[in-house]
Amino acid sequence: MLSISLGLPEFKVIKQELLSYGYAIHVEKTETQERCPHCGFATSTVHDRRTRKVRDLAIFHQPVYLFVKVKRYRCWNCSRVFSASLESIQPNQHYTNRFCEYLYELCEGSAIQEVSRKHRIPYTTLERIYYSIASKKAKERQTAIEASSQEEMVLSLDEIAVKKGHQYETVLMDAKDGSVMGMHADRQCDSAINLLSQNILSKEMVQTVILDMWEPYHKAVRALFPSASIVIDKYHVVQKVTQALDQARKEFSPLKKARYLLLKGCEKLRKDQRRRLDDILEEYLVLSIAYYLKELFRDFYRTDGYNEAKERLEEWIKLAKQSPFASFQEAANTLERWKEPILSYFLCPYTNARIEGTNHKIKNIKRRAYGYRNLERFRLRVFLECTGNTTGSQAA
Numbered sequence: 313m314l315s316i317s318l319g320l321p322e323f324k325v326i327k328q329e330l331l332s333y334g335y336a337i338h339v340e341k342t343e344t345q346e347r348c349p350h351c352g353f354a355t356s357t358v359h360d361r362r363t364r365k366v367r368d369l370a371i372f373h374q375p376v377y378l379f380v381k382v383k384r385y386r387c388w389n390c391s392r393v394f395s396a397s398l399e400s401i402q403p404n405q406h407y408t409n410r411f412c413e414y415l416y417e418l419c420e421g422s423a424i425q426e427v428s429r430k431h432r433i434p435y436t437t438l439e440r441i442y443y444s445i446a447s448k449k450a451k452e453r454q455t456a457i458e459a460s461s462q463e464e465m466v467l468s469l470d471e472i473a474v475k476k477g478h479q480y481e482t483v484l485m486d487a488k489d490g491s492v493m494g495m496h497a498d499r500q501c502d503s504a505i506n507l508l509s510q511n512i513l514s515k516e517m518v519q520t521v522i523l524d525m526w527e528p529y530h531k532a533v534r535a536l537f538p539s540a541s542i543v544i545d546k547y548h549v550v551q552k553v554t555q556a557l558d559q560a561r562k563e564f565s566p567l568k569k570a571r572y573l574l575l576k577g578c579e580k581l582r583k584d585q586r587r588r589l590d591d592i593l594e595e596y597l598v599l600s601i602a603y604y605l606k607e608l609f610r611d612f613y614r615t616d617g618y619n620e621a622k623e624r625l626e627e628w629i630k631l632a633k634q635s636p637f638a639s640f641q642e643a644a645n646t647l648e649r650w651k652e653p654i655l656s657y658f659l660c661p662y663t664n665a666r667i668e669g670t671n672h673k674i675k676n677i678k679r680r681a682y683g684y685r686n687l688e689r690f691r692l693r694v695f696l697e698c699t700g701n702t703t704g705s706q707a708a
Contacts, residue, residue, distance in 0.1 A: 320400050320408075323380070334375030337368075341383070346396050348387040359386040359393045366401055368408045378408070407441070416445040420697065423681050446692055453699055457491060464519040465512075466660075468667040469529050471499040472674055474687070481687070482507055482529075483674070483694075485667045487522055492670060492698040495691045504532035512536075520660045522667075524548040525650055544653040545664035546613055552643050553609045556632075559639035560602040567592065567599070574599075578607055602637055618658040625651060670698050 318325055323339040330336075345356045361383055368376040383396045400408050407415075418427045419442045428435045466487040471480045480499045484507050485492050496507035512518060518537045523529045524545055533542055554575050561567050561574055573581070573589045581589060593600040609628055615621040625647070632644035647654060657663075674694050684690035 322399050323378075326381070330374075334377060335371055336377050336379060338379045338381070340381040341396055341398070343396070346383075346385050346394070348385075348390060348392065349394055349397075350392050351387060351390045353387055353389040355385050355387050355389075357386045357388055359384045362395075364401070364406075366406055366408055368411050369414060412441050412445060416442055443689060443692070446696055450692055450695055453696070457486075457489075457493070457699070460489075463517065465517045466520045466522070466662055467493075467508075467512075467518060468522045468662075468664050469504065469508075469533070470524065470664055470667045470671060471526070472671045474678065474690070475683070481691075483667060483671065484508065484511055485670060487520075487662050487664075487666060490666045490670070492695055495694060497687065499526065499528065501528035501531045501535075504529050505536060508532060508536050520662060522662050522664050523653075524664070525552075525646070530653075541656050541660055542653045543656045543660055543662055544650055546654075546657055547663060547665070547668070549647065549650075549654055550610065550613070552646060553606055553640075556637065556639040556643040557602050557606045560599060560637040563637075564596055564599060567596070574603060574606075577610065598636060601635055602640060605632055605635060605640055613657075615658065618655060621658045622655055625655065673698055 318337065318339070320339075322341055322343070324342050325337060325339050327338040328335065345354055347354045361381055364378075364380045364382055366378045366380055368378050370376055380398070380401065382398070384393055385396065386393050395403075400410065402409065405412075415427065415431070415433070415438060418431075419438070424439050424442055425435060427433075428438045431438075468485040468487045469482065470485075471482050473479065474481050481495045481497060482499050482504055483492060484494045484496075494507055494511040496503045515537055518540045520541045520543060521533045521537065522543045522545055523533065525548060530542060533540065557574060558571065561571060567574075570592055573585055573592065576585075578586075593603060605628070608631070612621065612624045612628060615624055629644045629648050629651075632640040632647075635641065677693055677697060678684065678690070681693075684693075
């Protein structure tokens with residue numbers, strides 16, 4: 313039989329054999345003296361011996377089981393009986409610590425049920441192992457995030473749907489590091505205040521918060537961080553304008569298949585697409601007003617300075633209000649209401665791009681498990697998988 317180093321210094325191998333269910337390795341602890349956990353005296357008086365069957369890392373895809381001869385000692389000082397302590401195996405555990413860590417790593421990026429099936433481990437056992445390790449790692453990661461906090465923080469706040477029927481979770485993210493700082497149920501003002509209060513150690517550190525145009529979030533940020541600059545994500549603003557163009561297009565029934573040409577950026581169109589678009593705008597002159605309003609607004613975000621951007625935005629709002637389309641008039645009123653936080657982008661050019669990408673990853677975590685009944689475990693998964701190595705010097 314092939315002899316392989318066990319890699320556990322506290323044990324010495326007595327015997328190894330290959331059985332039908334895998335490798336069986338009989339080991340015992342090399343230390344012959346133990347310190348009493350009750351009184352602290354050292355003793356070498358063996359009371360009895362017992363054997364524990366513990367699963368370890370596989371060898372050549374064959375399961376490995378350690379048959380550990382555990383000595384029980386009697387303390388000569390207090391006369392109490394106790395078992396020898398083991399560094400690589402926790403009390404009442406049927407798996408070595410390194411095997412538990414290996415299972416945890418397998419469950420990252422995969423469903424627990426899939427790992428349970430492949431390794432023939434009961435689902436409830438694997439679930440308990442994973443979340444016990446995950447809780448410890450989450451505390452360590454939270455400590456690391458707090459220790460590496462910057463003097464000036466830029467936060468992103470957004471929502472994600474977790475169930476049908478408009479059930480949301482609010483996601484808080486550090487926009488500089490790209491790390492998820494926490495999640496909370498629904499997307500109301502009180503929930504946002506609760507989330508921000510729990511995860512932000514110092515209110516003075518928060519200089520900028522990036523949001524969409526959801527009023528409860530703005531209300532929560534203004535209540536907690538009155539001196540912070542609020543920036544509305546530019547992609548949500550542009551989306552309002554493109555939606556207005558799409559509504560205008562729907563008024564012309566023959567243009568059902570022209571949506572792609574109208575909404576796509578002019579510079580991204582091929583020559584044949586440009587020719588077709590020119591034909592459409594020449595045939596539907598009224599619609600060309602809506603199209604050029606959309607392109608004019610895209611040019612607004614290419615402006616360099618704050619003052620010029622302010623003039624362009626005010627000019628666009630004026631033109632949109634004079635347009636014959638109700639959708640653009642409504643968009644103009646919305647942008648006028650949120651004018652100041654929209655213009656804050658030109659003073660602090662941050663967007664919600666990172667949190668939107670993270671939201672996609674969160675949805676994949678949810679789909680992978682076919683949904684979560686326990687939202688606390690869902691939040692724990694998200695925190696561990698969407699924070700990763702984004703703290704400290706490894707920040708993206």
